[in-house]
Amino acid sequence: MRIPSLAALAALAALASLASLASPLPAQSNAERMANGAYTRSHDYDLVHQRIEVGDFNWDSLSFSGKLVTTLVARRPGFDSVILDAGHLLQITGVTDPAGVSLGSARSGDTLVIRLAKPAGFGDTVRFTLAYAGKVENGRGLTFLDPEGRPHRPRQIWSQGEDDNNHDWFPTYDFPNDRMTWEMVATVPASFTAVSNGRLVSDVRTARGRTMTWRQDKPASTYLVSLIVAPLVKIHDTWGTVPVDYYVYREDSARAWPLFHVTPDMIAVYSRLTGVRYPWAQYAQTTVADFFGGMENVSATTLVDWLPDPAAYLDRPWYQYILIPHELAHQWFGDLVTTENWANMWLNEGFAEFMPGQYWQVKQGRHLEDDYYLDEYRQFLQIDDDRRMPLAARASNNIYPKGALVLRMLERYLGNQRFWASVKRYLEQHAYDNATTDDLRQAVLDATGENLDWFWDQWMYQAGYPEFAVQAGYDAAARSLTLTVKQTQVDTSTADSTTGLRYSTPLVFRMPVTIRVGTASGDVVRNVMLDAREQTIRIDSIAAEPTMVIFDDGNRVLKKLSFEQPTSWLATQLQRDPDLWNRQWVIDQLAKRTTDDLAAQALAAAATGADYFLTRAQAVTALASFSQQAMPILEATIGDTSAAVRVATLDALGEVGGARAVEIGTDRFHHDPSYEVRAAAVAALAKADPAQRQAILTEAIASESYQDAIRNAAYGVIARTTDTTFLEVVNARVPMDENAVYVLAGMGRKGATRALDLLASHLNDERHYVRGWALNAFRNALPASLALPRLQAAQDSIQDPETRAAVAAAIEELKKK
Ligand SMILES: [Zn+2]
Numbered sequence: 001m002r003i004p005s006l007a008a009l010a011a012l013a014a015l016a017s018l019a020s021l022a023s024p025l026p027a028q029s030n031a032e033r034m035a036n037g038a039y040t041r042s043h044d045y046d047l048v049h050q051r052i053e054v055g056d057f058n059w060d061s062l063s064f065s066g067k068l069v070t071t072l073v074a075r076r077p078g079f080d081s082v083i084l085d086a087g088h089l090l091q092i093t094g095v096t097d098p099a100g101v102s103l104g105s106a107r108s109g110d111t112l113v114i115r116l117a118k119p120a121g122f123g124d125t126v127r128f129t130l131a132y133a134g135k136v137e138n139g140r141g142l143t144f145l146d147p148e149g150r151p152h153r154p155r156q157i158w159s160q161g162e163d164d165n166n167h168d169w170f171p172t173y174d175f176p177n178d179r180m181t182w183e184m185v186a187t188v189p190a191s192f193t194a195v196s197n198g199r200l201v202s203d204v205r206t207a208r209g210r211t212m213t214w215r216q217d218k219p220a221s222t223y224l225v226s227l228i229v230a231p232l233v234k235i236h237d238t239w240g241t242v243p244v245d246y247y248v249y250r251e252d253s254a255r256a257w258p259l260f261h262v263t264p265d266m267i268a269v270y271s272r273l274t275g276v277r278y279p280w281a282q283y284a285q286t287t288v289a290d291f292f293g294g295m296e297n298v299s300a301t302t303l304v305d306w307l308p309d310p311a312a313y314l315d316r317p318w319y320q321y322i323l324i325p326h327e328l329a330h331q332w333f334g335d336l337v338t339t340e341n342w343a344n345m346w347l348n349e350g351f352a353e354f355m356p357g358q359y360w361q362v363k364q365g366r367h368l369e370d371d372y373y374l375d376e377y378r379q380f381l382q383i384d385d386d387r388r389m390p391l392a393a394r395a396s397n398n399i400y401p402k403g404a405l406v407l408r409m410l411e412r413y414l415g416n417q418r419f420w421a422s423v424k425r426y427l428e429q430h431a432y433d434n435a436t437t438d439d440l441r442q443a444v445l446d447a448t449g450e451n452l453d454w455f456w457d458q459w460m461y462q463a464g465y466p467e468f469a470v471q472a473g474y475d476a477a478a479r480s481l482t483l484t485v486k487q488t489q490v491d492t493s494t495a496d497s498t499t500g501l502r503y504s505t506p507l508v509f510r511m512p513v514t515i516r517v518g519t520a521s522g523d524v525v526r527n528v529m530l531d532a533r534e535q536t537i538r539i540d541s542i543a544a545e546p547t548m549v550i551f552d553d554g555n556r557v558l559k560k561l562s563f564e565q566p567t568s569w570l571a572t573q574l575q576r577d578p579d580l581w582n583r584q585w586v587i588d589q590l591a592k593r594t595t596d597d598l599a600a601q602a603l604a605a606a607a608t609g610a611d612y613f614l615t616r617a618q619a620v621t622a623l624a625s626f627s628q629q630a631m632p633i634l635e636a637t638i639g640d641t642s643a644a645v646r647v648a649t650l651d652a653l654g655e656v657g658g659a660r661a662v663e664i665g666t667d668r669f670h671h672d673p674s675y676e677v678r679a680a681a682v683a684a685l686a687k688a689d690p691a692q693r694q695a696i697l698t699e700a701i702a703s704e705s706y707q708d709a710i711r712n713a714a715y716g717v718i719a720r721t722t723d724t725t726f727l728e729v730v731n732a733r734v735p736m737d738e739n740a741v742y743v744l745a746g747m748g749r750k751g752a753t754r755a756l757d758l759l760a761s762h763l764n765d766e767r768h769y770v771r772g773w774a775l776n777a778f779r780n781a782l783p784a785s786l787a788l789p790r791l792q793a794a795q796d797s798i799q800d801p802e803t804r805a806a807v808a809a810a811i812e813e814l815k816k817k
Helices: 032-038 250-260 263-274 310-315 318-330 346-364 366-386 401-414 416-429 437-448 453-461 567-576 580-591 597-609 613-637 643-656 659-671 675-688 693-701 706-720 727-736 738-749 753-764 768-780 784-795 801-815
Strands: 045-058 063-074 079-085 091-096 104-108 111-120 125-135 142-145 156-159 179-188 193-196 199-206 209-221 227-230 233-239 242-248 283-288 300-304 337-339 433-435 467-475 480-487 511-518 524-530 534-539 548-551 560-563
Touching: 032 437, 045 125, 063 079, 079 125, 091 104, 111 125, 179 193, 179 227, 193 209, 227 283, 233 250, 233 263, 242 250, 242 263, 250 318, 263 283, 263 318, 263 346, 263 416, 283 318, 300 318, 310 643, 310 675, 310 706, 318 346, 337 346, 346 366, 346 401, 346 437, 366 401, 366 580, 366 613, 401 416, 401 437, 401 453, 416 437, 437 453, 467 548, 480 548, 511 534, 511 567, 524 534, 548 567, 567 580, 567 597, 580 597, 580 613, 597 613, 613 643, 613 659, 643 659, 643 675, 659 675, 659 693, 675 693, 675 706, 693 706, 693 727, 706 738, 727 738, 727 753, 727 768, 738 753, 738 768, 753 768, 753 784, 753 801, 768 784, 768 801, 784 801
Parallel strands: 045 179, 242 283, 283 300, 337 433, 467 560
Antiparallel strands: 045 063, 063 125, 079 111, 091 125, 104 111, 142 156, 156 227, 179 209, 193 227, 199 209, 233 242, 467 480, 480 534, 511 524, 511 548
16 A cells, blocks of 8 residues: 655645544554464364455445355354454345255344354365345445546546455455455446456456456455456556456546556566566556555556656656556565454555655666665654654554665665575465565575564664764874764653553664775775663774764664764765765755855865765755855756756745746746646745745646646745735635645634634535545644634534534534644
């Protein structure tokens, strides 16, 4: 699964709280035992196969017809009843065994018990057919969508199983630690397509509609069962003999190939890196509306319908850079080998988040790889700062970026060959099966002979990361450099109030680091094992004062670093160090030395001359605080071939201000080919040019761009001020544009009561989705002190009963805050 990262949502984050994206689940144990086995569910059968037949979909009543044939094997003697998970809205109309004997059943909540005609013995196969009238609460298991007058949004249905919602639309065993094969027989309206897992085995048109039968003939966990029903066109591609199909709305046909055609190459690279050939009969990618991002349903990934237009590729769209390779990686990590329980979910998500960086390394080299993980590092710190949890823990909040970074660290530690041999061993030992965190440790041990128990303890089972405070001293007489390395991280997290469990942070992380010392006669390199709270490292035979000192050359350790150095060392490192994490760290140090000419020169050189755009962009950003000294450099960097550098330049120009900044900003706003650059120009001009502000914002709000980058930039400006000039303009956009409700909320938060009046009025909008947006804005983007009185005042005047009930529920929820 993948949702847009915080960075990708930056525009929206300015407008709304992201609280709704955060995991609300409680903390669990930091103990290895709890991570590996304690959360695995027990059951007394082995689910083997389900034939799932669905049809008669009704978008008004959210209903459908269902018939299910289940085959399982009893795993206890005297097996007289089958316990399945079944959504409480599914109405069971009949259960029969293969002899046609009607079987009894009983319900309690989401549990369905079927009583067999006679008890089965241990190892006996049991089969029964279950007919039901299906119905869902919209968004649980199945999501039914109607256009409601909105563009780019055909009528459709999509399923979402992970973690445990597939039982809301067909009775099954809804936990990852059992695997089955299945058939999906879906009868849909004649002009629609049904996409599901595995191989399409038949496609028949009858008076009832179109019946498409898919067969998943390799076992997978039930949360990976998928069904999409929509008017879609199929764009066919292949990897060898494997069909690689892209299902999109007809209007998106032209955008599908440029976006998705990277897929066969990604399949080839992943197959080669892992040593395990793509394991499924097909790979389908299907786009749907209102989806949170992507979901790796086995052999049939579901993706949000944000297909980039040609210009959007100038801004390296998240969709192609992260989302497609992330979900594809899950076909090995998550689908072929599946976490045994949700406490080990990082095995799914950490690997899926790790693999795109490896793909980009293979395709475009070291810098893009560093770039990828540097972004993960920023996310990791932010999440860790918010709440510190280990990787292997139930509801761990940091499994994506920390998982990716720890796996990268493991790769650096083991080296390329040993790492991939370990991964291959892990995938082969647990293929079509489940795994725990300790199984991965064992696979490394089996493949390399090295027991990384200590690594697992500090990086998987405990929380936190090392924070190094380094001091360097050169002794000319002794011709030696002495480094004092302290680990300053603290272990202060308190026990969870409900479980009593506490996540510890190691006071000492054990890790090898490389120290590189620049000298006039070449570099001196030392490998050192860090294994103490404080240690001293002496490097001899340094003939003269070093030209630079790199602590953790190659950035092999996930860390924070504090290391005071002369500017000249930093300047040399920035010029010479290929590692992007190290460069970013150096740039951060230089950025603080705003009265130091050497720092300004080093940044200027990097801004205009660095060999990778990210370094140039970061140097530009740092130069903003050097004020007027920056201007000549910004004049140059606005012409950079990289849109990201031009974005950084415009941000800096907004800070620096002045007539020339306005001139450049205006030009870029009107003429730059990149949406992100034009969006940055909006923000820069709003800062630098109060006179033109209104005209620019008006034009920006009317500008169409991929993912509304330009309009969102204007919204960001508007929501950050108390200026209500644009209140009515923004309000008029609400029916077309969810972000508009967050702008109203933002203005309301700043004291514009009229904005809150307008927001409340949308609770009575004739469109269901607008009412939902307005209510979500009250719940997620306003403090309870503002939202509660408004909702209470509006409550009685709300016409629609469903909305009135939702508002009442929101009021209760807000009262608890
Ligand atoms: Zn994922």
